[in-house]
Amino acid sequence: MADKAGLFSGASRVYTIPPGTDFLRALAGTLAREAGLAENPAALADAIIYVPNRRSARVLAGVLYDAGGEKPILPPDIRTLGDMEADETPSVDAARSGLPPAMSPARRLGALTHLVQAFYEQAYGVTPPAASALAAAQELSHLMEQAALSEHVDWSSLPDLAGSAELAKHWEQSVKFLKIISESWPEWLAENGESDPFLRDIAAARIMARRWAEDPPQAPVLIAGSTGATPAGRILMKAAMALPQGLVVLPGLDIHADEEARSVIAGSVSHPQHILFDTLRDLGVAPGDVRTWPGTDGAGKAEARRRMIHEALAPAESTADWRRTLDSLSASLGTVKEAFALSALDGLTVIEAPDEAVEAETAALLLRQVMEQPGETAALVTQDATLARRVSGVLQRWGLDVPPSSGSPLGQTTAGSLIGLCARWVLDPAEPVILSAVLKHPFARGFEGADSLDRYFLRGARNWQSLDDLAASVRSRKELDPYASFSDEEQAVAEELVEQIAIAFRETEADLSREGPMPGRKIAERIAALAARVSQTPFPWAGEDGRSATAMMEHVADLADYLAPMPPHAFAELIEAEAAGRTVSAGVAEHPRLAIWGPLEARLQSASHIILAGLNEDVWPQRPPADAFLPRRFRKDLGISDPEDRVGLSAHDFAQLACAPKVTMLHALRRNDSPAVASRWVWRLKTLAEGALGSAAKDALSPDGDSPLEWALALRDRGTNTLDKGFPVEPKPRRRPEGWPHKLSVTRIDTLQRDPYAIWAEQVLKLDRIEPMNAELGPAPRGTAIHKALEDFEDEGTAKTTERLVSLLVSNLSAAGEPEAVLAARRAVLEQMSDWYLGWRAERRVDGKPKLEVKGRWDFDISGAPFTLSAMADRIERQPDGSLVVIDFKTGSPPSDKEIAAELSQQMPLQALIAGKGGYKGIPAASVSGLEYVAFKAKPDARIVGQSRALQATPDELAKTAEEGLLRLIAAYREDNSAFLSAPRVQFVKYDNGYNRLARRAEWAGDTEDGGGDE
Structure with missing residues (x-):
């Protein structure tokens, strides 16, 4: 390469490319121009160029191709030097240095x-x-x-x-x-x-420096873009400067800093220029000898921005009199401070979002806006990985696939999530949430019956521990829930699926639920075997995420060889921690015009519009972590760098990006639902602008034209309020099938009165409420279990003792999913309830044996269309006079006579109506002489309906009133103009019937999300 421009002449071999310049493009352009790359494709073939990381190396290769006239070239040898903060291991030519392989x-x-x-x-x-x-x-x-x-x-x-x-x-x-x-x-x-792996890079750098000294390369050797933050980097810088064509190109050195400023910078490790001036001292180069890279922008506007940013990031103790400083800066550029500030802030915008969600929307809108400007590019740079992923997700709404360059945590990828699930699955193979997640995983084979198993057999209270218990639960689910809606075929398929899963665990020996501490490698092998068994091999190990998952499993297995045997749950936690700490590229090609970078990936890169987001204190810059073992006061005495060094490097990244021609800075007032503070850099920049412009500073930092923040807020408002003005928010559906409703139980009649919308959603929309997994045992299944115990207690041959009834209660409640600890705590209550029940039962005067759990129905016409009223009576007794007594067992508080008199609780009167018409199976029609509630709870009691001050009526009279009310009710709801309102009598709705969220009650009624009325 010919030295036409004198790049390698002069006393100093150190250059700098000013902040805000596209570093790699400027570097490549000058090198290509001076080497004549357009005329000679091999002009740089012998050159060696060190850049900080692999991304910089890839980009430099691309821009050199562009600089060569987009013709094939023989590229230089581009090597990575390594970033202080990068996860990648810096090469510093370790492979060429002759060192033994690095310790893993x-x-x-x-x-x-x-x-x-x-x-x-x-x-x-x-x-x-x-x-x-x-x-x-x-x-x-x-x-x-x-x-x-x-x-x-x-x-x-x-x-x-x-x-x-x-x-x-x-x-x-x-x-x-x-x-x-x-x-x-x-x-x-x-x-x-x-050898000490922590010192390996330094040893490799010294070997390379020694080789260069013994046999100096005659081709150009450049160390470009490094701040000199690592000892290995400085060793190579010194060695390169001694070569015939060796150069060091620093990023963003402030060549205008005077002696006073340098003294302040030297004492502040968090200053963005500290590491650069420290590097110059170590290299023995005076700041005044550093030359500006040829061809870079020195125009007034760019220079004003750089000086403004440098001053804004100066230590707080040196900024007491910013007005005087501004006068000095503006004078050096031959202008006044107001003009200086306006020039510096031209193209720079600061936006304060109310929260991180709006901040992400604003950033995404700014990126999208660039797509409307041909040839323009934009890059979002943020330290907040969550914010980066959120912006990427927002862009996908508009068909823009822009994955964060830093990648996603391995645990959030397809392969990584399967490994994580299997690591937890081996601890409890029958755990419903993990079991369902595995069966629905994209890599899992098509397990027939997975949907049925999830919907009908894994939800509600868990009444199984092992896979064998789960299979038994599937077989007995009809007994536990007589009203279950699954078919016999769905039940058989679900049972077969559980057996397949059990076989998979037996073949892989992956059930570690009862295993104690064991070698970690053995646990890893079983987890991997299970993942391969349930997946479509070799999918778990293919692709970027598969390779990363394989490397992670090898890493934890190797690591486990040094550890004592550990419990399986501890190994699962180890896998989760490793997966969270590893990032994987999305495997999607980079967008040609848009990018989402972390500060590391953004180093030395640029775009037409730079968007700096997440600029909140402790986010960017991040707070240095506390020392776990070493008092901070000892670090300096021992010679260990101050943790604030990393803040200085972060500040340098910020300064490089903030000096770009067009920059938007974003920060949020709230993060994670807590108040947040703007980054110190943003705060200082605003203060400096106000010092120069006063009240006009706000306008100078505001967006030109329409504010993207207002766009984001408008989108959010439109997304949360999709109803036009004047449209009733409260749902009032009227559509229903001809002649509907056709059939309701006596309990659903009460629901129709209290919450008509729930009946409409259930029967017209066919929306069933699905219980959550691992739920506490609810009132309905608990009541069913108690009813079953009372029914079993009446069987012939069953001893009619308290002990026997308690045993039946415990076994049925346990089968329904009541935890053993709860049953043990409530055993005394169950004994008290059983004693009371035996006393109540002994006092009954019954002709023959009472009928338990009797189905009943009454078919008739209303308004010219058929209707069926159904019921399930808990107990019906025939009295010596031939009349009937209908008894309903409640595990909670039964309805009061006042509610019955108001015709809002008609379950018992309607049961009397069915009994009077002979609708109960096996029980001839007869007069009903008694309706009785039996509260089977901690303080049990019995109450006869219609014998209180609030209600004085016979069962037959109540039945007649209920019949008239039923006819009116069904006829009314069959009218075309009848609306099915959501809980119009909210004071009588004891719990959410499951459709409050669908009805959006929280928006128009002010109810809580989980309840429709009193609990």
Whole structure:
């Protein structure tokens, strides 16, 4: 490469590309132009260019192709140097350096975990749980990585520091614990013939520097885009500067900072320029000797923005008199502060959203707007991964597939979610939520009957523990729920499916529900075998997420080899933690004009419109984590870098992006439903703008034209209020089939009066309420179980004792799903209830044996169309005089006579009506002499209907009144103009019938979401 522009001439080999410039495009453009790449495709073939990360390497290769006239070129050797904060391992030519293979992360972490366990065994005589030891080892690993980045750390001085300081007791213990780093870890490395993996990059860089010194490359060698945050990077920078054609190109150095400013920057590790000036000191380069990269923008507008941002990010102690500073800055550019500020803020917008949801909508709208401008590009940059995924989801509504470049957590991918589910499934194979999730997983094979099993047999209270118990529950579900709507075929298919699942667990030996601590590798093997067994092989291990899932399982298995045997649940937690910490690319091609980047991915890149979102304190910048074992005061004495260094790097990223020509900054007033504070950078920028422009600063930072925030708020309002003005919000449906309703039970007649909308939704819309999984035993199934126990108690040959009735109650309630602990706690109550029931039963004067659980119906015509009234009587007794007594058992409080007199509770009068017409199976028509409620509860009692001050009437009189009311009610609801209202008598609705949310009661009635009235 010819040095036409003198890039490699002069005393200094250090350049900088100003903030806001498209770094990689500027770098490639100048290199291509000066090398004559358009004329000679091989002009840069021998060059070596180091960039911070793999994404930068890919982008640089692309822009070099563009700079070469979009003709085939022989590209240079583009290598990655490694980011201080990147998850990827920096290469620094480790493979070319002759070093042995690196220690795997699993082996490194496993060895540290082993040393942690050994420390506690020796110091305290106890072995910590594997999960606790692993967590401590991870903290140690983070600390050792930080120490390696600081390079010159003297751990041997730690005991002396501890002895000279007055520390709290827990810090004294931590200092002892850190002997693992200073003593145990070096001993382990020596015993196992390993080199320190934390120092490997530094060793590799020194080897490369030595080779360059011995045999200097004659082709160009560039270290471009690195801030010099790592020791390995600085070693290579020094070595490159000594080469015949070696250059260092720094990103965004403030070449206008004077001595006073540099002094302040040197004392503030959180300043965006601190790391760059520190690098220059280490390289022995004076800031004044750094040259600006040829061809970069030095226009007044761009320079004003850079100086404004640099000043806004200056330490708080140096910004006491911003007005004077503004005068100085504007004077240096030959203008006044107002003009300077307006020029600097031209193209920069700050938007304050009410919450993170609106912030995401606003960001998505800004990205979408770019698609209406041909040739323009836009990039959202945010530290908040959740916000990035939310924006990506919003864009998909408009057909724009823009996945976050940082990827998604492995646990949220298809393959990762299956592994996570199976890791939990082996702990409890019959757990309904996980079982259903596995059967419906995209990778699961087509399990016939999965929908039926989910809908009819896995919901409600859980009355099984194992898969065998679940199969038995499926077989007996009709007995537990006589009104269940599933068919015999659906029941048979569900039972067969449970058996298939049981076979899968037996073949893979994956049922670990009763296993104690065992080797982690064995657990991993069984989880993997189960995942493969239930999936369409080889889908779990294919694709990006499959490969990542495979690597994760190999990692945790290798790690487990260093750990003591662990309970299966601890291993499941380990898998979940690993899956949450690994990110996977979506596998979707990048959008040609839109991007969603994290700060790491955004380094050295640019776009026509940069959107910086999530600019809230502790989000961007993130708060440095607290030291787990090392007092912050010891870090400097030991030579470990300050955690605020990372804030400085983050500030540098922000400054680079904020200096782009068109920038929108977004922050939210609330995050996670809590008040949030704008980032310190945004706050300082606003304050600086106000110092220059006063009240006009708000307008200067506001969007030109229509505000995207107003668009987002309008979209949100439209999404939550889709009804036109004047349209009644309260639902009043009237459509129904001809002659409907055709059939109702006596209890549903009461519901029709109290909540007509529920009957309409249930029978006209055919919407059934589905119980949640693992629910507490509800009143209906509890009542059914108690009724079944009372029915069994009346069987011939059953001992009529309290003990026998209690036993029947316990067994039926247990079969219905009542937990054993609840039954044990309520046993005394059940005994009290049973004693009372035996006394009540003994006092009955019955002619013959009473009939229990008797079905009844009455068919007749109303308004020219047939109607069937049905009922299930709990107990019917024939009296010596031939009359009947109808008894209804309640496990809660029965309706009062006042409600019956108001004709709102007609269950018992309607049962008397059916009995009087001979509608009960096997019971001839007869006069009803008694209607009685028996409250079978903690304080049991019996009450005869119609013998109170509120209601004085015979059963036959009540039946006649109920018949007249029934005829009016059904006839009225068969009228075309009759509306089925949602709980018009809300005071009489004891609980939500299941359709309040469908009726949107919370919007127009002010009810709670879960209830329609009194509980």
